[in-house]
Amino acid sequence: MKHLPFCHPGxxxxxGLxxxxxxxxxxxxxxxRAWWLMGAAMTTxxxxxxxxxxxxxxxxxWLGLFSGLPSLLMVFCYPVRGQLPFLARGLYLxxxxxxxxxxxxxCLMMRLSPAQWEVGWFFLCLDVA
Incomplete structure (x- = not known):
């Protein structure tokens, strides 16, 4: 295991990863978040x-579900990135x-009227952050 100067042993x-x-x-x-919100909505x-x-x-x-799919898969694939590095690289891309x-x-949703997209500004701030 090679210790880099900016990484601590902890x-x-x-x-060794x-x-x-x-x-x-x-x-x-x-x-x-679309997946978590969908799961929360199905329980009530x-x-x-x-x-x-x-x-x-x-x-x-659907756009939120499809764009959240790689990150949802990364949650489960990240612990095995040492055994399957090609999968981790592909999911990262x-x-x-x-x-x-x-x-x-x-940006396309900003065309809607404020009454149609009240929570959109919050989502936009989350995406920019």
């Missing part, structure tokens, strides 16, 4: 009303593409 796990920073996991959760009786407020149309909901798709979708 930054590595038992297998660098641990992912906490902000990496927070970013994955934010990118997969008012879930359809929540999704109607958060996503003004079916297209924006798909996540970068999903960020641009989400940003383009947010």
């Amino acid at each position: 930054d590595f796990d038992d297998n 660098l641990k992912a920073p906490v902000l990496f996991w927070v970013g994955l959760v934010v990118m997969a 009786q008012q879930g359809g009303q929540w999704l109607a407020q958060l996503y003004p149309g079916d297209v924006s909901q 798909l996540m970068l593409m999903a960020v641009f798709v989400t940003g383009a979708g947010d």
